[in-house]
Amino acid sequence: MSFNNSSACYNDTNHINILPVCIYSFISxxxxxxxxxxxxxxxxxxxSRSQTIVYMTNLAIADTLxxxxxxxxxxxxxxxxxxxxWLCDVLGLVLKANMYGSIFLLTCICFDRCMALCFPxxxxxxxxxxxxxLVCLGIWIFTFGTSLPIYLSRHTKVNNEHCFDNLPIYAMQTVVVLPTLILGFGFPLVIMVICSWGLVRAVQQSTVAQTKLVDSRKIYRMIATSLLIFLISFLPYHATLALLSQYSNISCPMRIAYRYSLMVACLNTVLDPIAYYFTTNTFRRSVEISTVQRMFPLSS
Structure with a gap:
């Protein structure tokens, strides 16, 4: 495989790449x-720890890591x-493993909500x-267990001179990128779409929703928010990954596209807590109450 070694593709020493610095600082x-x-x-x-709270806790841990x-x-x-x-490799491993851990945990949250509402x-x-x-434990073992062998083989196949500007090894091998796209993105997306459809249908058929005792619009917003966050965060990254796997000569613009799509994927760590706030009533009330208490400590 041949690469375009133009300096525009890599970050040079003593040169500030302002956009990644700003975006990663904001996310951090x-x-x-x-x-x-x-x-x-x-x-x-x-x-009152529910199953959804268990998944959300693990998701927040993965996002924090x-x-x-x-x-x-x-x-x-x-x-x-x-x-x-070695530090570039370890940090790359942790980032990618937790990114896919977040994908699987988001899928589990959607599936859990669907099961709870459709089969109460x-x-x-x-x-x-x-x-x-146990499901969360399996996700942690699977994401790190499948990522580790790929990164252990990195030194023998990829020049590690440019650290974070290097493409991941699984972006260069079709035998690896295809399972990554299917298991890491395609399969979770299909599950989320099916579960979202099941949630919408269950709400439409619910007698409680029809009597206006429950605001069905809020439930629809929750479903749409979860699916939209998933697509915004991870679709650009995996679309770029699919394109990279089709070319033997990876050009500089494609490298830059991969770099920016990874930033968008990392933005998911900011969007997930916002989803907690808008889709979990207990979380919203607790955050609002604690904020008021800090602003007015002497107020009853």
Missing amino acids: VLGLILNLTALVFFFSQTK LILTLPMRIYYHLGFEGLPP MSLHVQQGRRKAP
Whole structure:
């Protein structure tokens, strides 16, 4: 495989790449604040911890771990040198594993909501939903377990000189990128679309919704928000990945497109907590109450 080694494709020493620095800084600061706030709330729900809260807690942890890899990317795009190759590999592994962990956890949240609403009286469904901690454990093992062998083979196949500007090894091998696209994005997307359709149908057929005791528009907004966040965050990245796998000579614009699509995927760490706020009534009330208490500490 031949690459275009134009300096525009890579970040040079003592040269600040301003756009990645700004975007990653924004994600790091805002995402860390929002996810830590979410984790404080989720861990405080010891008495009313639902299956959805279990998935959301693990999602917030995955997003936080991803965010913790971004300061080194900011350091690199500021033009500093001295990052060892092994650190570039480890941080790349953590970012990609947590990104796909977030995808699977978002899918589980959507599936769990669908099962809870469509089959509220099914004993088997309720028993299956109680296995949420085991499902989360399986997701952690799967994402890191499948990513680790790929990154262990990186040194023998890829020049690691340019650290975070290097394309991931799975973007260069069709035998790897195809399962990544299918299992890491296509399959979760299909599940989310089917579950979203099932949720909409269940709400439309619900007698409670028809009597206006429940605002069905809020439920529709929740469904649309979850699906939209998923598509905005991960569709550009995987579309770029699919294009990269089709070419043996990867041009400079394609490298830049991959770099920016990865930034968009990282933006998911900011969008997830916003989704918690707008789709979880208890979380919204708790955040609003705690904010008021901090603003007016002497108020009853």
